[in-house]
Amino acid sequence: MTAEPRPRRRRDTPPPRAGGSEAEVLRGFLDYLRESIAAKVEGAPEPEARAAAVPSGTNLLGLLNHLTYVERSLFLGKRVADWPATFHAAPADGVAEVVARYREAVAEANSALDTCTGLGAPVPRPRSDDPAPSVRWALAHMIEETGRHAGHADILRELIDGSTGR
Known part of the structure; x- marks a missing residue:
C-alpha cells in the first residue's frame, strides 16, 4: 500500500505585534495580510493557479x-474602468509576474502612506x-479586502496542491 503524499504545510506566522500607535497597528496588520496572500500565490503551480476551482x-x-x-x-x-475584469490576469502573465506586480503596487502604496500626516488626513x-x-478608512478597508481574499486564496491553494498555513 502506497501512502498518500502529505500536503505541504508552511509554518504558521502569528499576527504582528506592530508598535503601539493606531497607525502602526493598522499598517502592521495590512502588511501581514499582504505578505500572507502573496506567499499563497507565490510558487503555486501553473496552470492550476489560473484555473477556477469554484x-x-x-x-x-x-x-x-x-x-x-x-x-x-x-x-x-x-x-x-472595469472592476470585474480585474479578477482576471492577462493570459501571458504567470505566477511570478502577477506576484511581482502586486509587490510593486504594495511598495508604491506604502511610499504614498509614508507621506501622510495622520490617520484623519486624506x-x-x-x-x-x-x-x-x-487614511484610517483606506487602511481599514484594505485590511478587510485583503483579509477576505487571503481567505479565498487559502482555500484555493489547498485545493490545488494541499498547501496550508500562512
Missing part, C-alpha cells in the same frame, strides 16, 4: 491581480478633482 471562476492569479488594482486605486488614485491623490478617503 463556480464563480475565482482563481489565485485573479485574486492577486484584483488586489493589485485595489491597492493602486485606493492609495495611488488610479482609476479602474489619502494623497495625484489629481485634486478625485476625492480621497481618510
Whole structure:
C-alpha cells in the first residue's frame, strides 16, 4: 500500500505585534495580510493557479491581480474602468509576474502612506478633482479586502496542491 503524499504545510506566522500607535497597528496588520496572500500565490503551480476551482471562476492569479488594482486605486488614485475584469490576469502573465506586480503596487502604496500626516488626513491623490478617503478608512478597508481574499486564496491553494498555513 502506497501512502498518500502529505500536503505541504508552511509554518504558521502569528499576527504582528506592530508598535503601539493606531497607525502602526493598522499598517502592521495590512502588511501581514499582504505578505500572507502573496506567499499563497507565490510558487503555486501553473496552470492550476489560473484555473477556477469554484463556480464563480475565482482563481489565485485573479485574486492577486484584483488586489493589485485595489491597492493602486485606493492609495495611488488610479482609476479602474472595469472592476470585474480585474479578477482576471492577462493570459501571458504567470505566477511570478502577477506576484511581482502586486509587490510593486504594495511598495508604491506604502511610499504614498509614508507621506501622510495622520490617520484623519486624506489619502494623497495625484489629481485634486478625485476625492480621497481618510487614511484610517483606506487602511481599514484594505485590511478587510485583503483579509477576505487571503481567505479565498487559502482555500484555493489547498485545493490545488494541499498547501496550508500562512
